[in-house]
Amino acid sequence: MGRALGEFEHFVMLALVRLREDAYGVTIKDEIEARTGREIYVGAVYTALARMQKNGYVTAEIGEPTAKRGGRRKKYYRLAEAGREALKQSHDALRGMTAGIESELETIADGRA
Amino acid sequence: MSAPAAPPRLAQWIISVASPAAEREFWLGDIEEQFADRAVEDPAAARRWYWRQAKRTLAHRLARRSLRDHIENTWQDARYAGRSLRRSPGFVVVATITLALGIGANAMIYAVVDGVLIRGLPFEEADRLVLLHNGYSDGRPGTWLVSFPDYEDYRVGMTSFDELAAWQSATPALASEDGQVAQRLDAADVTANLLPMLGIEPILGRGFLPEEDTPDAAQRAALLSHWLWQNRFGGDESVLGRTILLDETPFVVVGVLPRGFTGVSGGFILPSVPVDVWLSYRSSFSRGGMEERGLTNVNILGKLAANATVEQARSEATAVAGALDERFPELRNAITPKLHVAEEKAVADVRQSLLLSFGAVSLLLLIACTNVANLLIGRASGRRREMALRTALGAGRLRLVRQLVVESLILAGLGAAAGAAIATAGLELLVTSRALNIAQIDTVAIDGRVFAFLVALAIAAGLAFGAGPALFATSASPSATLRSEGRAVAGRRSLARRGLVVAQLALAVVLLIGAGLLLRSLEEVLRVDPGFRPEGVLTASVQLPMDFVSAEWPRAVEFFEQYEERIRGLPGVTSVASAYQLPTDSGWNNAFEFDLTATRPRELAAGEIYSARFNPVTPGYFETAGVRLVRGRTFTADDSAEGARVVIVNERFVERYFEPGTDPLGARLNYGSWWQRESPPEYEIVGVVADVRFSGRALETYRATYFPHAQQPVRELKVLVAVEGNPLNLVRPLRAALEEIDPTLPLDNISLLTDELAAHEAARRSLAVMLIIFAVTAVTLAAIGVYGVMAFLVSQRTREMGIRVALGARREDVRTMVLLSGLRLVLLGLVVGLAGAYFVGGVLDSLLFGVDSADLATFVTVAAFLGIVALVASWIPARRATSVDPMTALRAE
Incomplete structure (x- = not known):
């Protein structure tokens, strides 16, 4: 079994699930920034994606160049089968850990806010 | 859709360089896309944001790239470079040899510079060692030794020295234990404080005790050199306490000095020959003259006190000398002490030839680097497609440049390895040939420091000749190169190569002119008449034991008469004579003073005294040595101890001390050796x-x-034997003849007078030869450079030439056209080089003899020679280009 996903990798994968066909550097970064409220650096996204591609979690596909990008092409990412499996395991693990204490966690979050 | 603002270019470049090659396009695209969105709202803020991204990319990149990646990448580069170099072995060999010559020559000369100029003398606190000599107070040049009583006065009267030591060399014969022929040794009589002052401690036994350094010492003490201990006493420790006989005088061995310490550290400081045995001054051979204030035979070496300066020491010494002037006015005429820092004095004479050699090898290395840069540019143009392809496949430019630079560094490394071999061999040659007249040269070696220099030099050279071509090879955009074969950049490339060729030729001209001037100068020197005829004359020296001195002079005279008589009877000998000084002995520094009685002597200047060099000779000397008699007569057997006292002088003597047109014959000269000072005898000039x-x-x-x-007897004479046939056949009989008179007396310094004469010019000759070797290497490299560039330019124009020939141009015209384009480069290189040589030629002035540093003949010869070489180098490719069939040339592309 592969190692557990890191937090950032976990985020990137969830973003891939959300974005479906439109997952490339900018959209992934925007998605994570919008949902976590953190500022993300696009290079970090690419580094994570490159690592996951090496592990066989994601696949990439080169798109068409656009004028807005100065004539450069996009690189679209998609979850691979192994990635889905890893994501599921990671998600299950998290869910197992949080089972039964959801309301308590809500309180902690509120208390901190 | 029009973009409201473009991203900042520099920031863009930073991101481009810092992003991983494989992701670069998407990375840049993403950032630019976001920039475009932001720029719609606030272009200035967008630009600031873009810059922030550049910074983050860079930081990200630096953080991500671990040391391991670096090593891995470099290793990859090295392997790739290795593969790529293996594919062109010819190029590698040429480049390696070229670099090895440049780097090796530099390391060799650096070893000497480091050992001699930088490191200084191998003694404790060597920078505080100071020499003290006698000199003239009226500004006349020249220094000579000091008398022992004067030394004692300096030692007692000065506080700026921690120690003031004295030494004198001697060459006693060490008696063999079985009564066989003795062995002549090089000895140094030293005061007890000399060796401790230099920081030299015995490895066995002890140094001299103060009580051994007195005239009435219970025993005469001797310290053996490591060499003598090993070679004569078999390294036996029981040698301590043993009594040895030196010139039949007993000495007790009290210690052995460390290996490698022979005293040789510039003839100015200690004897210029390795010392075999060290004797305690005041109880040794020098004891005899210790009371003689007129006998100036003592070398003085002192160590300054920690807080004292040479200036202080100088004024103190001058004060002591002032007191001596008052006490001994008859001995001291315009004499003043001269102090020199030992280290400066030791290298004063060689500094220039050393720096000159360093300059020469630097030029050589520059030429070598230029050549390799040229080769690399040539190679780079062949590899632009490879580079473009790799760029298209995602390799970053930085990565490609780095890989090419690694390739250059590998070449430099190969060059350094071969260069180290060249440096070692060259240094060996340099030491044995004594091309640089430096006593310490024996201690010079390729050691860690020199090796570090060599490595640093190789890296610098690798970067110097590699960076330009690497940037060039990776410059153009991949698509342009792949489509067009990169013809667009050919112009820039060939301009760079032409520039390098001009530089190379110019450097070669400078070097060749330097070498040419030294060679012309050597020629001029050899043209000078030495004033004697050395051919076919064998020489050897015989030194009688100390007990012949003074009281036993008649026996000494008789001894040499007897020996000469025996030699005269040997087969092949045409004449024989002996002399205190050979006509080649530069040791004629024994100026003596006298009085002259003549009818019309030239008036002496105020403070001037009569002085001349001193040489006792036996009858037949002038005939044997081939010294021309100008007036009067030479010596005969009648000029004996009982005969009328006579003297022969040289032409310079007459010029200086007689009014022109005066007959010097019959004039009288009063002179007495130190033991005759009471009543100096009078000698008549007879020749x-x-x-x-x-x-x-x-x-x-x-x-x-x-x-x-x-x-005027002395105890050491050199016999001169004029021989018919091979003089060396006489060595054995000469020894045998001496043995018949005294079986224990050694015959030393057997040599040919021609060799002795040549030895004077050895340094000059070797320096010239060394520079010629450097220059010829430089010319060869430059010729290869010219050839390479011309071949390249011609290959670029093969098609054009094919068209010209097809259109009816004659091959000769095409060839001329190519040659003319080569000629332009050659002429430019020559002009720049000649101008350079003219301006830097002055550094040679003091090394030149009879030749001006702007010698027209040398300049013209060098220009013509190099011009012809360069033209031949460009003619070969020109010929080859035009001999190609036009159709083939046209089809070729």
Whole structure:
């Protein structure tokens, strides 16, 4: 079994699930920034994606160049089968850990806010 | 859709360089897309944001790239470079040899510079060692030794020295234990404080005790050199306490000095020959003259006190000398002490030839680097497609440049390895040939420091010749290169190569002119008449034991008469004579003072005294050595101890001390050796002989006087034997003849007078030869460079030439056209080089003899020679290009 996903990798994968066909550097970064409220650096996204591609979690596909990008092409990412499996395991693990204490966690979050 | 603002270019470049090659396009695209969105709202803020991204990319990149990645990448580069170099072995060999010559020559000369100029003398606190000599107070040049009583006065009267030591060299014969022929040793009589002052401690036994350094010491003490201990006493420790006989005088061995310490550290400081045995001054051979204030035979070496300066020491010494002037006015005429820092004095004479050699090898390395840069540019143009392809496949430019630079560094490494071999061999040659006249040269070696220099040099050279071509090879955009074969950049490339060729030729011209001037100068020197005829004359020296001195002079005279008589009877000998000084002994520094009684002597300047060099000779000396008699007569057997006292002087003597047109014959000269000082005898001038250039042909000679040995005996004479046939056949009989008279007396310094004469010019000759070797190497490299560039330019124009020929141009015209384009480069290189040589030629002035540093003949010859070489180098490709069939040439592309 592969190692557990890191937090950032976990985020990137969830973003891939959300974005479906439109997952490339900018959209992934925007998605994570919008949902976590953190500022993300696009290079970090690419580094994570490159690592996951090496592990066989994601696949990439080169798109068409656009004028807005100065004539450069996009690189679209998609979850691979192994990635889905890893994501599921990671998600299950998290869910197992949080089972039964959801309301308590809500309180902690509120208390901190 | 029009973009409201473009991203900042520099920031864009930073991101481009810092992003991983494989992701670069998407990375840049993403950032630019976001920039475009932001720029719609606030272009200035967008630009600031873009810059922030650049910074983050860079930081990200630096953080991500671990050391391991670096090593891995470099290793990859090295392997790739290795593969790529293996594919062109010819290029590698040429580049390696070229670099090895440049780097090796530099390391070799650096080893000497480091050992001699930078590191200084190998003694404790060597920078505080100071020499003290006698000199003239009226500004006349020249220094000579000090008398022992004066030394004692300096030692007692000065506080700026921690120690003031004295030494004198001697050459006693060490008696063999079985009564066989003795062994002549090089000895140094030293005061007890000398060796401790230099930081030299015995490895066995002890140093001299103060009580051993007195005239009435219970025993005479001796310290052996490591060499003598090993070779004569088999390294036996029981040698301590043993009594040895030196010139039949007993000495007790008290210690052995460390290996490698022979005293040789510049003849100015200690004897210029390795010392075999060290003797305690005041109880040794020097004891005899210790009371003689007129006998100036003591070398003084002192160590400054920690807080004292040379200036202080100088004024103190001058004060002591002032007191001496008052006490001994008859001995001291315009004499003043001269102090020199030992280290400066030791290298004063060689600094220039050393720096000159360093300059020469630097030029050589520059030429070598230029050549390799040229080769690399040539190679780069062949590899632009490879580079473009790799760029298209995602390799970053930085990565490609780095890989090419790694390739250059590998070449430099190969060059350094081969260069180290060249440096080692060259240094060996340099040491044995004595091309640089440096006593310490024996201690020079390729050590860690020199090796570090060599490595640093190789890296610098690798970067110097590699960076330009690497940037060039990776410059153009991949698509342009792949489509067009990169013709667009050919112009820039060939301009760079032409520039390199011009530089190379110019450097070669400078080097060749330097070498040419030294060669012309050597030629001029060898043209000078030395004043004697050295051919076919064998020489050897015989030194009688100390007990012949003074009281036993008649026996000494008789001894040499007897020996000469025996030699005369040997087969092949045409004449024989002996002399205290050979016509080649630059050691004629024994100026003596006298009085002159003549009818019309030249008036002496205020403070001037009569002085000349001193040489007792036996009858037949002038005939045997081939010294021309100008007036009067030479010595005969009648000029004996009982005969009328006579002297022969040289032409320079007459010029200086007689009014022109005066007959010097019959004039009288009063002179007494130190033991005759009470009543100096009077000698009549009976002959005038030609001047002999005893310090070498290039140096002015001096006033000389020749006395009959019978009337001015000495205990050491050199026999001169003129021989028909091979003089070396006579060595054995000469030894045997001496053995018949005294079986224990050794015959030393057997040599040919021709060799002795050549030795004076050895340094000059070797320096010229060394520079010629450098220059010829430089010319060869430059010729290869010219050839390479011309071949390249011609290959670029093969098609054009094919068209010209097809359209009816004659091959000769095409060839001329190519040659002319080559000629332009050659001429430019020559002009720049000649101008350069003209301006830097001055550094050679003091090394030149009879030749001006702007010698027209040398300049013209060098220009013509190099011009022809360069033209031949460009003619070969020109010929080859035009011999190609036009159709083939046209089809070729």
